Amino acid sequence: MRKSRADATAHREVLLAAADAVFSEHGVTAPLDLVVAHAGVGRATLYRNFPHRTALMEALLDRALSALEAHAMTLTDREDALFLLFERFGQNIAGSAPLVDFWRAVDRADPIVQSARRRIATIFKQPLRRAIGTGLCRADLRIADVLLICNMLGASLRGGGAAERRGLARRALQLLHAGIDPRPAPDASG
Amino acid sequence: MRKSRADATAHREVLLAAADAVFSEHGVTAPLDLVVAHAGVGRATLYRNFPHRTALMEALLDRALSALEAHAMTLTDREDALFLLFERFGQNIAGSAPLVDFWRAVDRADPIVQSARRRIATIFKQPLRRAIGTGLCRADLRIADVLLICNMLGASLRGGGAAERRGLARRALQLLHAGIDPRPAPDASG
């Protein structure tokens, strides 16, 4: 009847997965009851692992940022790492409806967002410097711009499937890359 | 205490203003009680004018779109109307926290959003054609891209003042305009 001690730590993952699913389905304001029901655990188990609703979101966000950091590690020798990271950021955020929602919902002054922005800034710092150094992007691009671009990439509206959101993110990046000025599309020439 | 009946039609405006203020302060999920308190009217007066919370948002959205349509009318003879409208869109949307919230919160499949997108498409149709015709923007730009750009312009996060949001919107437009490819930024030279 009683779950083994080993299962205890597993509950965290089960809850995260349930939160991801429920928040994707019903938005980030879905009743937490739905999350515990989906996870198949008691209500207090949720509260022990994640005292607030935001703690859940924070954990989901952390998961995505950790993945992005890990990805950045594999790109340290690429000159175009900046663009590859934008691409990955767009795909990851656009692929997770809850993250898009959260990204939109919370105040920029929120400590969680502040922290996430710092992590993103750290991730993009070297790639940005390198892209400017190798002439792959305009020289006046700043980290603040990178964060703005991340916001813009996360801006596709709710709804639609993950595939549709990914398509929009790709087109958004394309437009950001080349601009809407008239000239041969960069993707065509690249 | 009781407002005169002559004010009847004015209540709609009072409520809209109150909703704008309250939603700006507390987000679009703020209790409607705050709105009626701010407006200084009875609760049912709100419900008579706006049966649902969404009806309030719809009215605010309608107000902004009407202003944009009116602005478009004054630009029919400008070749760069497309860019001026983007600019205005960014300023208006970014200047209204509730609209940004709403724009983000509702599902793209929502009829209200659908309708708004259609109105935006109508507004931008001629300016887009003209910009392409006069070589002011890349030839492959489509109305779908215009809507995507509008989304991206509305993507600055919540929080911060209107001035900060406007600054972000301007920079976002600048980046979209010229792209992040290396070359003399058109805006920088202008």
Place this chain on the structure above:
Amino acid sequence: MRKSRADATAHREVLLAAADAVFSEHGVTAPLDLVVAHAGVGRATLYRNFPHRTALMEALLDRALSALEAHAMTLTDREDALFLLFERFGQNIAGSAPLVDFWRAVDRADPIVQSARRRIATIFKQPLRRAIGTGLCRADLRIADVLLICNMLGASLRGGGAAERRGLARRALQLLHAGIDPRPAPDASG
């Protein structure tokens, strides 16, 4: 635009008819808004004619009792007036869903009910005396019993059509008349 003075008194009838219809459809607790909407008059017009919801019911009840009184007047020379009045009572009450509801809903101590009971007692007094005198009914029947029988006749549940309710009222009267003791049912032989 303004209605003529003559129409003023007509409003009372219009409202009564509307109340009858609406209460039949939605029960006696239906919002009074429905009544004014159905009557096509302003809200305050209802309140001037019928200050309370109960005043409406009282008027409907009065209408039915007046009709019963009028009917009683035509039966003064009939020895079986008691039974004919029971029959008429059953048909009238059972034919009016609002009256059945009201009859059920209000407290017996309510002055309106008290008054109605007094009127009913007055109506039935002579017919009861005559029925006993001519041996048409058991000698120990009292006015209190008559009122009880009236209650029982109004006891068919809500729902069903007027025809069904009338059928039930008739059968109820039949059972009351002959009793359930075994003997040739008087109605069957008649």
Place this chain on the structure above:
Amino acid sequence: MRKSRADATAHREVLLAAADAVFSEHGVTAPLDLVVAHAGVGRATLYRNFPHRTALMEALLDRALSALEAHAMTLTDREDALFLLFERFGQNIAGSAPLVDFWRAVDRADPIVQSARRRIATIFKQPLRRAIGTGLCRADLRIADVLLICNMLGASLRGGGAAERRGLARRALQLLHAGIDPRPAPDASG
């Protein structure tokens, strides 16, 4: 302050008792707040046990019908079970103001009423057959008549004490038994 968890199952009974008391006092449309206040439990506890107001009434009804069924079981060898059950029905229903109200308020087409009628029909089936077989009641009495009689017995108006209602129910049954035709009162001879 917080009730122990062991009381969990007891809450259902506490709430039923509270509902019985409150509905008896204020009618079946009394605010549910009164019920929870009387029961001394939290509001949501009521909603967990009885999702709708009707669920409360249904439970009260079920309790009364179960008692009637149990009583019927003790009367299987009595030839006059039909009359004893009528008597018991009158006493139980008439003794519970909420049940009388409910019995009156809901539509006959309501599934709850339908179900109750079926249970009553089942309870009375054998006793009716036996009463006819032993010549204790008129031979043309049908189950539909039994249900009508049950309605009539529940027809005493609201208000008055339980004792008064019981007295009325007894007199009603007496009248139904012997009818109002002239002959020695059956009770006098019995």
Place this chain on the structure above:
DNA sequence: AATGAATGAGGGTTCATTCAT
């Protein structure tokens, strides 16, 4: 006399959070 917009108290219901087991 007639209108219908305005009022605001009060009901139903949900849901984040606590806590006895």
Place this chain on the structure above:
DNA sequence: GATGAATGAACCCTCATTCAT
């Protein structure tokens, strides 16, 4: 550590009633 019943604050909304026109 895990459970889920219990709590109660807060929200949405309706509707009886009033009152300026």
